[in-house]
Amino acid sequence: SGFMAGLAAIPTADKEVQAATLTLEILIGTQTGNCEFVAEDLAAAARGAGLAATLAPLDSVSPEALGGERNIIVVTSTYGEGEMPDNAELFWEELSAEGAPRLESAKFAVLALGDSSYDDYCQAGKLIDTRLEQLGATRAVQRVDCDVDYEESAAAWIAEVVEHFAALQPNTAAPAPAAAAAPARVRSPWNKKTPYPSRLAVNRVLSGPTSSKEIRHFEVDLGDSGITYAAGDALAVVPVNEPALVDELLGHLGFSGEEALENGSSLRTAFERELDITAPSKDLLAELSAREPSGAVAELVQRGDKAQLDSWLWGRDTLDVLRAAQGVSFGADEFAALLRPLQHRAYSISSSPLASPDRIHLTVASVRYGNEARRYGGVCSTFLADRVGEVDPVHLFLQPNAAFRVPEDDDAPMIMVGPGTGIAPFRGFLHEREARGAAGRNWLLFGDQHRESDFIYEEELAGLSDRGVLDRLDLAFSRDQAEKIYVQTRMLEHSAELYAWLEEGGHFYVCGDASRMARDVDDALHAVVAQERGVSAEAAAEYVGALKRQKRYVRDVY
Ligand code: 2AM
Numbered sequence: 001s002g003f004m005a006g007l008a009a010i011p012t013a014d015k016e017v018q019a020a021t022l023t024l025e026i027l028i029g030t031q032t033g034n035c036e037f038v039a040e041d042l043a044a045a046a047r048g049a050g051l052a053a054t055l056a057p058l059d060s061v062s063p064e065a066l067g068g069e070r071n072i073i074v075v076t077s078t079y080g081e082g083e084m085p086d087n088a089e090l091f092w093e094e095l096s097a098e099g100a101p102r103l104e105s106a107k108f109a110v111l112a113l114g115d116s117s118y119d120d121y122c123q124a125g126k127l128i129d130t131r132l133e134q135l136g137a138t139r140a141v142q143r144v145d146c147d148v149d150y151e152e153s154a155a156a157w158i159a160e161v162v163e164h165f166a167a168l169q170p171n172t173a174a175p176a177p178a179a180a181a182a183p184a185r186v187r188s189p190w191n192k193k194t195p196y197p198s199r200l201a202v203n204r205v206l207s208g209p210t211s212s213k214e215i216r217h218f219e220v221d222l223g224d225s226g227i228t229y230a231a232g233d234a235l236a237v238v239p240v241n242e243p244a245l246v247d248e249l250l251g252h253l254g255f256s257g258e259e260a261l262e263n264g265s266s267l268r269t270a271f272e273r274e275l276d277i278t279a280p281s282k283d284l285l286a287e288l289s290a291r292e293p294s295g296a297v298a299e300l301v302q303r304g305d306k307a308q309l310d311s312w313l314w315g316r317d318t319l320d321v322l323r324a325a326q327g328v329s330f331g332a333d334e335f336a337a338l339l340r341p342l343q344h345r346a347y348s349i350s351s352s353p354l355a356s357p358d359r360i361h362l363t364v365a366s367v368r369y370g371n372e373a374r375r376y377g378g379v380c381s382t383f384l385a386d387r388v389g390e391v392d393p394v395h396l397f398l399q400p401n402a403a404f405r406v407p408e409d410d411d412a413p414m415i416m417v418g419p420g421t422g423i424a425p426f427r428g429f430l431h432e433r434e435a436r437g438a439a440g441r442n443w444l445l446f447g448d449q450h451r452e453s454d455f456i457y458e459e460e461l462a463g464l465s466d467r468g469v470l471d472r473l474d475l476a477f478s479r480d481q482a483e484k485i486y487v488q489t490r491m492l493e494h495s496a497e498l499y500a501w502l503e504e505g506g507h508f509y510v511c512g513d514a515s516r517m518a519r520d521v522d523d524a525l526h527a528v529v530a531q532e533r534g535v536s537a538e539a540a541a542e543y544v545g546a547l548k549r550q551k552r553y554v555r556d557v558y
Helices: 001-007 034-048 084-096 121-133 150-166 244-251 267-274 282-291 296-303 308-313 317-321 332-339 379-387 420-436 456-464 487-493 495-503 514-535 537-549
Strands: 023-029 051-055 071-079 107-114 145-147 196-205 216-219 234-238 345-348 359-365 368-370 373-375 393-399 412-416 442-448 470-475 507-512 553-557
Touching: 023 034, 023 084, 034 051, 034 071, 034 107, 034 150, 071 121, 084 121, 084 332, 107 121, 107 150, 145 150, 150 359, 196 359, 196 379, 234 359, 234 379, 244 267, 244 317, 267 332, 282 296, 282 317, 296 308, 308 332, 345 359, 345 379, 345 420, 345 514, 359 379, 373 379, 412 420, 412 495, 420 442, 420 456, 420 507, 442 487, 470 487, 487 495, 487 514, 495 514, 514 537, 514 553, 537 553
Parallel strands: 023 051, 023 071, 071 107, 107 145, 412 442, 412 507, 442 470, 507 553
Antiparallel strands: 196 216, 196 393, 216 359, 234 345, 234 393, 368 373
């Protein structure tokens, strides 16, 4: 399956559709495939109501081509800190430019997917929605912003869009209700609603004892799931909360855990498996400050100083926040309603199906921090590291990432920048290329704090070098010397060679930290191009833009 495969499965134009038929041009911006699902549902509902529908990634169209009378429907997620998904970046670059075309005759509707625990909630969709209006297009249906549990609001928006355009359709009877027209599709045997109960076959620490991190290698068994994956895909893991934390929280709130919730679960089960009991939700903060207006939480919330609130919340979990509001008590259902649903976590897969068809490998840093009073653990990373016994199932499903793949051309060079756990997909890529006998050269830039404790997969990489698969390995250990050495330091040191690889048709990949590393690596890439071509920053940006357009500069950052 995967993004492009999904698109190919749906005819992009219906030959029998008459010229008078209204066409919805559905443009998708996605990192994980959720938008693709929604877009497919919309297309199906539209066709069911006698409309035509086409589907395409946002980047495949230029705003220049959107002039004239047309119905532009955008379904996009937001990624990182309010950024466009990778396959919408170029579209946005052109749409937001000063010279963007006027779209006076166009109608549009936007569905924005996001995660309300982030500050720039649904930012990509909001930006596109506002900009289309600025360019003169007519908003046919109000934008809807969907949170992590997007299904219901997306379905309502789909119904509204279909109803709106079906009513504009000339010479048709009353439109069929959209809900009836949308077929209940089965996308994959295993998905968010029905994850596959797998077995954790390997759980091994990779980092050394003196490391400040704990990086682990996991292997999950695909058994008879029928799951097929590709190197570059992500695996979603459904965590279970830590029972000790569940007990503490129940105790603090004065519950036994036996309380039955409206949904039929016991409160304990809900705390363990259904609700996010760690990250303080906005609803909970608002409720606490409303109930205890003179309390510490209310003071921070009402001051309206976001930075101050964030800094207070930093390192505090839901239990800490509740402890800071001692005077407030809740009923079981009332409290449960203030929490967000427990979310799966997606990890970049670190294996290749050619080398490991029956097991998916993950490379995950266990998140652990704390102080004298309390120890904290990342929900899913410590679930995998500490709490999955030999017979316990680990529920998972695949999150294809069709944009992140080894080059189709086995001869094309690959440059992979993946410090820390960012190495994960590149381990998969190297296995993939070895298994394919691909002749193209491979260059990995890896790093972390200390060589002694953080050089994960060292022996394996040495083997790949010996066997001629890994042609070049540049290491950047930031704390082994007085000055900081980062992966981008190595890029700049080897500027001429890096540029030569690009000029030979090289593909440039980045995986890992989005906020600092990926940004600095992007700057370094621009600097390399400017220096080696002897051109201005603008010309270098054009060169890098072309790499993106050709899908030769792709990122998997978080
Ligand atoms: P530091 O913490 O020693 O500064 C993985 O966390 C590695 O990424 C560490 O070696 C860390 O270095 C490094 N790192 C921190 N900021 C970075 C940045 N802006 N670009 C690249 N690497 C960075």
